[in-house]
Amino acid sequence: MGEGQGEGFLREGLFLAPLFGSATGDGFGPDSDVDLVVEFVPGTRRGLFEFVQLADDLEAIVERPVDLLTRRSVERSHNPIRRASILGPARPLYRRAA
Template sequence: MTVDLRDSRIAEVCRRYGVAELSVFGSVARGDDTDESDVDLLYVLAPNSMLGFEIVDLRDDLEKIVGRPVDLVPKSRLKWVIRDRVLAEARVLYAA
């Protein structure tokens, strides 16, 4: 099953939760995902935005849109070991 990451609902969800930037990385970004692959998403919150338990709601809303499990990773928390590789393959889906 192909993942549709151009869905306009992604932008709506990002605005609702204060996400300033959302990018896909990993197997979906590289195009070597399978039907069992999750969707790895890197996010940056807008200034003065905060997510507590709402991060679960954000993930759930994105999973409903893409039809697969979603792994949300804050860009600021990327480990240095994988940071360069992740940023090189990341494709921006939404930017405020």
């Protein structure tokens, strides 16, 4: 991801955006979407509009559909298999410097 894009994510309060799903394995192809779990800087509050705008911005960058989940929503899932299948193999795409 380019440096300019990372700066934009900093303005949005994005802290971490790991990839999961087909984008992390051999099943990723030209018709695949990109699945991301996003985590925001603690204390940063984002509403639905900003979340949808972030998804749109990411789609423009990667030039394919993007499915966004928040880490908090995945961690709160009552399905341990779902949690493990998303968070276990996730690979960082973007991480804000400490």
